[in-house]
Amino acid sequence: MHSLSTVKSWLTVCTLDDIAPNTGVCALVEGQQVAIFRVGEDELYAIDNFDPFSNAYVLARGIVGDRGGIPKVASPIYKQNFNLRTGECFDDPSVTVKTFAVQRVDHQVQIGCHE
Amino acid sequence: MAKQNLVVIGNGMVGHKFLEKMVETGSDDWNLITFCEESRVAYDRVNLSTFFAGKTAEDLSLVEPNFYQNNQIQIHIGDKAVRIDRDAKQVISEKGITINYEKLVLATGSFPFVPPIQGKDTQGTFVYRTIEDLEAIGAYAKSCKVGVVVGGGLLGLECANALQNLGLETHVVEFMPRLMPVQVDDAGGILLKQNIEKIGVQVHTSKSTTEIVSENNRVHKMRFADGTELLTDLIVFSAGIRPRDAIARSCGLMVGDRGGIVINENCQTSDADVYAIGECALYQNRIYGLVAPGYTMATVAADHICGHHSQFAGADMSTKLKLLGVDVASFGDAFAKTPGAREITIADAIQGTYKKLVIDQSGKTLLGGILIGEASAYGNLLQLMQNQITLPPHPEDLILPARSGHSTGMGVDSFPDTTQICSCNNVTKAAICEAVQQGATDIGTLKQCTKAGTGCGGCVPLVADLLKSELKKAGIEVKNHLCEHFAFSRQELYHLVRSQKIQTFDQLLQTHGTGRGCEICKPAVASILASAWNDYVLDPPHAGLQDTNDAYLANIQRDGTYSVVPRVPGGELTPDQLIALGQVAKEFGLYTKITGGQRVDLFGARIEQLPLIWKQLIDAGFESGHAYGKALRTVKSCVGSTWCRFGVQDSTSLAIEVELRYRGLRAPHKIKSAVSGCTRECAEAQSKDFGIIATEKGWNLYVCGNGGMKPQHAQLLAADLDKETLIRYIDRFLMFYIRTANRLERTATWFNKLEGGMDYLKQVILEDSLGICAELEAEMAHQVKTYACEWKTTIEDPAKVRRFRHFVNSDDSDPNIVQIEERGQNRPIYEHERQLISLTRN
């Protein structure tokens, strides 16, 4: 879970153009793998790149979409869906992946760091 | 008549359910008043852990907005009832409110038991029961590295999961020799422990804590009776629950020896005007620490107060949970305590599964069982047990992976109408069937109107099965809409794309869909666009639509690496090509294997290696084999008349020609083909989507065969064709299939649904009964003409190659990928080996 109040600094990881609309990329942030998604032209979301169902670091490569208006990504391995806002798994409520604070400053995409 | 006061103490899960029931059944006669000690109205304690995953207190709330206002229920939030005066029939609260009651309901729940260990109140010790507890743990954990859960039961393991997700090195300390001692037997406990340790949680069984040692007033380490110690920063006690019966004790209500407010089958306490429900109530010397029995009690008490008749008759303590990613289910007489009971156990140490059925002496009925590692059979088994349905002759089939083609015949259809399908909300099969008949034809609506599946969720697969079978029985057409974003079938979308010349997914979504799309419609539309226009699939508007494998033009493997399959038309491979393949494999450390499709697969390529590998393969004359696409895969061949003494035609040359013609053709599902040189059929053409067998006079064309999951022989479409006619018929056949099949429907499945069957197909393809053959041929001609090797297009453009990196901000590889050697080649390690490796490294 991220909370903006605990973000101590922001790390620029790429520019907006590095992420094609409705796709994701993976960024290395403080040793963690963060999957960043660009939904539509300018909504950004960041969650853990780790897929808890396959134990592989691949969520950034999933298909982005929505369920009932909630933005989500489907894991490329076994297709479980994760809510991009909360990291919750739609298909198994007992599973949730971490979310990260993400923002855009001008054209830069930044992830919130806690240290 | 003036309304009388009905007071409920405790606004937890059960107290709230009781109020809902009262509103449903007869609130008009009563003033409902409730005391809620916590600072918020009832919330979903069962899913408390999701709070750490970002769910807010609001998300967890069980109370519909304005429920209390709309139903004139007086609620005292943040006020605790401290005394009951039974003579005056009054409840007195901490804030000094006094309320008279006619009837009183105690729903005070329970509190976590903290063993009397020296140092148990040190800073850094917690319990796990309320949102406040979780807030406190979350805040404290920020300054911690290690966390220990005391207690390896259900809740303890759930709590361990939470600690692990908070990033702590997590330990579970259990007093008993195994985990989940209440639900699981020794063998199951060992397996559970193994599964959980694989995930990285360390389990210490048979450990009794004697002291918690502090340093600077914070938790520092634990001491155990066996003299060992464990360093830790944080401790959560999860060593069982105790009913909150203090308020009942002090007003003289009868309580059990070990706590709990004694109730009868109407949920009345020793005072007939006072009821107790939920975890504070003791029925026949038993506390029910689960929500479903509490809900049943709430219903019974509400019924009784409103003058209806229903009784509490104890409850089933069956549970199914996913703990730390491991399925665990335990039901009925799991320990085979019934005299004469027999056990059937299947343990698979490799899969990490343990399954046990307990069966009565006669072998006819199921008494209970345990499932660990894989619990999909739980719903069915529970029904068989609860309804005493006679077991099939080989009960072990119920827990074995289904024997091919066999069904045990114990599905939902065989359940009686009274079967309880959802035990959380007590919904019967009859109630669900009725709801379906009244128009609840999708799972969402069905859940809403019956509440089935809205508790633990364990019954959802059964509810879905029931829905399907009811719809089918009612002859209701199951809608063929692609998904929530398109109210069209695949065929309709294909037609729209072609007729309106739609070029992109966004265009189609804007004109004919809603929302943003999903993993169902995006690849389906990507495939339609490719079949229609044959543009490069990784062009910016298409790249994000592609299914997993298409997205990186390779097949993803379980560890996130990829496999590479170059095209080997007809299976013909020169020695130089073989050498080239070997060189590439060697250079990149790839595992090589001959596939079932007469070609070579190179496994274990990291995403950033893919363009490098393909550069070399293309230089050696290879091209993409589309093993990743719903596209033409292989055209297998036999050596035919070129070498074989029986061959009547040159099957290899034809196979190569056919493969090159249709390479890259995208379709609703993959397409496979083969060409055999004579009727001995060494290329297995009759198991293919289209297969060709040589005859003395030419070629026989077979269509709609399938290997794989449901093998089916292909059928003869036309005989003794010359090559030109053969190709023309295949063009038509494939394009007709692409036009009309559903998403992910192989030709065999498509054919089986085709009205008119083979006669109809012959009319369309051979006699052009629909007058579309010219169109179909032209469409295919466009495909053949516009073919380009996707990998060649990719590596020639640096902008396209940029997608093939693991990190957007670093050139590093994914450090998680670890391979080890087996039989002289690499393979990805298994999760359990990962731990071994980190151990030996330490």
Ligand code: SRM
């Ligand atoms: C590599 C190979 C196995 C091998 O080591 O030999 C293989 C591997 C896979 N097969 Fe297969 N199949 C392979 C030959 C077959 C065959 C035999 C054949 O083609 O002659 C069949 C049965 C024939 C048939 O398809 O009718 C076969 C029937 C399946 C099926 C079931 C299809 C069906 O209609 O029932 C699937 C699942 C699916 O496609 O939905 C599948 C799916 C898969 C997938 C794609 C599973 C996945 O999603 O990861 C595997 C990944 C391949 C990879 O990572 O490279 N594979 N698979 C074979 C590759 C052949 C090739 O050169 O392209």
Ligand SMILES: Cc1cc2nc3c(=O)[nH]c(=O)nc-3n(C[C@H](O)[C@H](O)[C@H](O)COP(=O)(O)OP(=O)(O)OC[C@H]3O[C@@H](n4cnc5c(N)ncnc54)[C@H](O)[C@@H]3O)c2cc1C
């Ligand atoms: C983390 C966790 C996970 C769980 N998972 C599951 C699961 O998967 N499946 C399952 O079936 N069960 C599960 N349970 C158990 C389930 O939550 C309980 O069975 C259920 O909440 C019991 O409901 P209740 O209303 O009796 O008690 P509670 O929900 O505890 O409600 C009692 C309420 O009464 C209040 N109260 C007490 N005394 C007073 C007073 N004097 N005045 C005013 N208010 C008072 C308390 O503050 C509390 O809010 C879980 C529990 C926890 C903590």
Ligand code: SF4
């Ligand atoms: S199918 Fe016929 S030609 Fe081909 S290898 Fe077998 S026997 Fe020989």
Ligand code: FES
């Ligand atoms: S059985 Fe728990 S939701 Fe139905």
